[in-house]
Amino acid sequence: MASNKNFFTEEMKKKVIEWIQAKNALKQCECCGANAWFMSDQVVSPVIYAGSMVVGGTAFPQVMLVCKNCGNTKYFNVLVMNLFETKEGEKNV
Numbered sequence: 001m002a003s004n005k006n007f008f009t010e011e012m013k014k015k016v017i018e019w020i021q022a023k024n025a026l027k028q029c030e031c032c033g034a035n036a037w038f039m040s041d042q043v044v045s046p047v048i049y050a051g052s053m054v055v056g057g058t059a060f061p062q063v064m065l066v067c068k069n070c071g072n073t074k075y076f077n078v079l080v081m082n083l084f085e086t087k088e089g090e091k092n093v
């Protein structure tokens with residue numbers, strides 16, 4: 001059963017949005033022109049394919065932003081943001 005546990009607190013989400021805005025990376029949806037996004041409460045990561053699906057190992061944790069109008073979805077790498085400490089207590093890997 002999938003967990004619905006949130007990764008981001010509201011404060012963390014605010015930091016992420018501020019980071020994206022500071023990079024001038026949050027604009028109108030290129031698909032529908034709307035300017036209404038919501039951010040996922042969880043971190044997502046694409047599954048790596050290396051001849052077969054790889055479970056475990058290298059990951060690319062992403063913040064997911066979804067257009068409220070058309071569903072177009074954008075991903076921003078959490079590690080590039082360097083906003084949060086990892087479980088190991090380091091500020092990135």
Ligand SMILES: [Zn+2]
Pocket residue numbers: 029030031032033034067068069070071072
């Ligand atoms: Zn859209």
